[in-house]
Amino acid sequence: MLTTVIVLATALALTSAGWLVTDLRRRRARREVQRLRRALDRRDSLTHQRPAARAMRAVVGTALDAAVRMRDEGVGVVVKSSLEGLARWSQEDQSQLARLAGDDGRVAILFSDIEDSTVLNDQLGDAEWVKLLASHNKLVEAAVLAHDGHIIKSQGDGFMIAFGSAANAVHGALDLRAAIEAGDRRLRRRPIQVRVGVHVGTAIEKDGDLFGRDVALAARVAAEAVGGEILASDAVHDAVADIPDLHLIEAQTVELKGLPGTHRLWAVDTAN
Template sequence: MDVLALVAGLACLLLAAAIVVLLGERRRLHRRLAQSQEVVAQLQADLGAALRPPPASTPTERAVRRVIRTASRVREQGITGLVQDTLEGLQVWAGQERADILNMAAPDGTVTLFFSDIEDSTTLNHRLGDTAWMRVLTAHSRVLRGRIEKYRGRVVKTAGDGFMVAFRDPEAACRAATGIQRDLRRDLTLRRYGGVRVRIGVHTGQVVARDGDYFGRDVAMAARVADRACGGEVLLSDAVREALGEDTVLRLEELEPVELKGLPGAHVLWRVLPRVG
C-alpha cells in the first residue's frame, strides 16, 4: 500500500507539474500571438500609409484627383479610346468643386496653356490599323497624363490624339512638355509600333473659363504655337519666355518671327532644346 500510495503521489505531482508547464506555455503562446498580431497590425498600417497618396493640400488639387480617379474608373469599365475630360462629360462635381477646378490661374491672373497632338496621326493610323492604333493612343495618353499629373496640370479636354492642358506655372508646363518628349521616346509600347512624334506648343495669357473649358485669344494663340511645332518639338511663345525669366534652367533657342494663322502681326517663338549630358 505504501508503494502504491507513493506511486500515486508521484503521479499527482508529475501531473500537477505538467499542468503548470502547459499553463505557462499557453500564456507564453498567447503573449507571442498578441505580439504577432500587433506587429501585423503595425505592418498593415505602415503599408497602407506608404501606399496612400499624400493628402491634397488645396481644394483644386482634391478636385483634380477626383477627375483622375473618375477617368480611371471609366476606362476600367471597358470604354475604348480616350476619355473626354470635360466637366460636362463626366458630370460628377458639385458647383463649388467646379469653381475650384477652373481656378487654375496664377496670382497675376494668367494661365499657361499646353496644346499637343501626334504628327501625321491619320497616316500612322492607316499604316498600323485600328487595333494597333488604339494601343498607341492608350500608351500616348498614359505618358502624357503621368507627366501632367506630376506637374499639377489640368487636362481641360482631349480630342482624338490632341490634348489641351492648363498649368498655373509656366515652368511646370515646360518641364511637363520636355518630360513627355523624353518619356515618349522611351515607352516600350510606342517603340514596338515605331514610336510617335508629338508636337507641343505652350503659351501664357488671359483666358475666359466656362463649363470646364477655356476660351479667348490666348487659347487660340496656344493652339497656333503648337501648329508651328514639328514632331518631337516643344515651342514656346514669347510670353512664356518672358514669364520664365532669365534664371530658368531650360535651354532655349529664339526662332525667326513667324505669322500665326488668324492672329495679326509677326510672333517670336522659342524652341526648347534637349538637356546637355
C-alpha cells in the same frame, strides 16, 4: 338627384380604375427593377467583379436608382436633384481651374498632338491605332500629373492642358518628350513624334473648357511645331528666363492665322 348620383358613381369608378392602373404600373416597375438587379448580381458572380464589370454595374445601378426615385418621388424632384448635382460638379471644376491660375490670373496653356496621326492610323488600322493612343495617353497623363497640370480636354490624339505656371508647362512638355522618346514596349515598336506648343495668358472658363485669344494663340503655336519639337511664345520665354534648367532658343518669327502681326517663337531645350 338620380343623375347626380350616377355621375358621382361614374367618377368614383374612373378614379378607382385610374388608381388601380397606376398601382399596377408601379408594381410592374418595381418587379422589373428587382429583376434587373438580380441579373446584375448574377453577372457579377460570373465575372468575379472585374473592373469593367464593376464600372458597368455602377452605371446601370445609377440608372436603376434614378428609375426607382422617379417612381417614388416624381420626375420633377429627380430632375431638380440631378441639375443641382451638375451645378456642384461645374463649380468644383471651375474652382480647380481657378486654383491653377497665378496671382496675376494667368494660366499656362499647352497643346499637343501626334505628328502625321492620320497616316499612322491608316498604316496601323483602327485596332492597333487605339492601342498606340492608349500608350501615348498614359504618358501624357503622367507628365501632367507630375507637374500639377489639368487636362482640359482630349480630342483624338490631341490634348489641351492647363498649368499653374509657364515653368510647370515647359517641364511637363520636356518630361512628355523624354517619355515618348523612351517609349513603352508598344511605342518602341512603333515610334511616334509629338509636337507641343505653350503659351501663357488669360482665358475664359466655360463648362470645363477654356476660351479666348491666348487659348487660340497657344493652339497656333503648337501648329507651327514639328514632331519632337516644343515651341513657346514670347510670354513663356519671358516667364522662364531666370530658371536655370530651362533653355529656350529663338526659332522663328511667324504670322499666326487669325492673329495680327508677327510672333516670335522659341524652341525649348534642356540647358547645356
